[in-house]
Amino acid sequence: MQPIIVAILGALIRSVAAQDGPPQDFGEAFPSGLAVLNDGQNGRGLKSMPTPSYTSQRWPGGLLPEPCASIGDAYGCPRTDFEVYNVTYSDCPVPKTICRCSNSLIPFDEIAEEFGRIPMAARQMVRTFSSVQTGGCGGFSNGADIWLVGACRGSPSVYFHEVGHMLDCQRGGGRGFWSEMQEWKNVVTQTSDTCVSDNYAKNGWADNFAQTGVMIAYDLNVAPITDYPVSCMSNQISKAREVLLGAYSPDQGRCTQSVKQGRVLCVSDEARAAGLCSESQFKVAAIQESKFKGVEFVDLEAVIQVCTGFKRRRGVPVPFVA
Numbered sequence: 001m002q003p004i005i006v007a008i009l010g011a012l013i014r015s016v017a018a019q020d021g022p023p024q025d026f027g028e029a030f031p032s033g034l035a036v037l038n039d040g041q042n043g044r045g046l047k048s049m050p051t052p053s054y055t056s057q058r059w060p061g062g063l064l065p066e067p068c069a070s071i072g073d074a075y076g077c078p079r080t081d082f083e084v085y086n087v088t089y090s091d092c093p094v095p096k097t098i099c100r101c102s103n104s105l106i107p108f109d110e111i112a113e114e115f116g117r118i119p120m121a122a123r124q125m126v127r128t129f130s131s132v133q134t135g136g137c138g139g140f141s142n143g144a145d146i147w148l149v150g151a152c153r154g155s156p157s158v159y160f161h162e163v164g165h166m167l168d169c170q171r172g173g174g175r176g177f178w179s180e181m182q183e184w185k186n187v188v189t190q191t192s193d194t195c196v197s198d199n200y201a202k203n204g205w206a207d208n209f210a211q212t213g214v215m216i217a218y219d220l221n222v223a224p225i226t227d228y229p230v231s232c233m234s235n236q237i238s239k240a241r242e243v244l245l246g247a248y249s250p251d252q253g254r255c256t257q258s259v260k261q262g263r264v265l266c267v268s269d270e271a272r273a274a275g276l277c278s279e280s281q282f283k284v285a286a287i288q289e290s291k292f293k294g295v296e297f298v299d300l301e302a303v304i305q306v307c308t309g310f311k312r313r314r315g316v317p318v319p320f321v322a
């Protein structure tokens with residue numbers, strides 16, 4: 001009996017999940033998926049978005065931001081196998097933290113360049129950005145941290161999808177994802193819209209919003225998204241455009257906002273014994289906010305808690321928003 005019960009339960013969970021999202025019978029503006037926006041049309045796509053120059057400093061050994069440790073734990077990257085960097089882009093003095101597992105198939109410079117394509121206003125609200133290797137290409141975000149899992153190369157659309165989840169959670173302001181509230185659901189179901197972006201967008205409201213966000217990134221930075229046949233979702237486009245305008249517009253000028261750093265861990269007894277976790281080392285890893293005059297540091301800890309659903313898979317927490 002056991003397997004049958006499990007099968008029925010599985011089907012139940014799936015149909016409930018399917019109901020709580022865009023209508024499954026909606027059309028798809030991009031039947032083959034949004035990856036087409038990476039190359040775009042006429043030789044211009046998300047890949048042609050500019051990336052600022054940057055400098056990087058590697059953190060001292062033994063120290064690891066907590067969110068990087070959690071994706072490492074979930075995907076089999078030992079905590080001591082991470083390289084952690086401060087990456088300072090030319091458009092903002094506040095460095096970003098990038099954690100790369102040594103098994104990642106994406107070279108550090110490529111991660112830094114791809115991440116740099118995210119317009120500054122959105123990029124500065126990312127707390128940590130991690131890359132670990134696994135099969136395929138996917139990602140997660142909890143509202144401040146972005147985890148790329150797998151060899152996602154030549155796919156800025158995946159980066160923008162994850163940043164879309166992050167901004168969606170931040171807009172929820174501690175009440176969960178904004179896209180799961182009535183306002184966005186009404187835009188999808190109570191207007192003349194008859195389609196969503198693609199099949200992936202039918203996974204749920206959050207994926208629906210994140211995919212529309214990829215289209216808005218294209219629209220604001222590459223070429224009008226209306227160059228594609230997207231009129232069947234014009235209400236979603238105009239609402240998402242309004243929501244993401246500040247975050248995704250190019251040339252936002254000076255950076256005035258950044259996210260507060262989270263906890264930094266000393267990752268092994270060996271590291272501690274070797275003196276790699278001393279107070280002075282922690283100081284080298286910490287962002288001293290007072291050094292950045294005119295930048296407001298936003299604490300997202302409470303907001304993130306609400307958007308972080310963790311499935312326990314083999315005892316390790318796996319973030320659930322993909």
Ligand SMILES: *[C@@H]1O[C@H](CO)[C@@H](O)[C@H](O)[C@H]1NC(C)=O
Nearest residue numbers: 057058059086284286287288
């Ligand atoms: C990283 O950047 C912060 C902020 O500028 C700085 O305090 C810290 O010393 C830097 N760490 C390294 C390893 O350069």
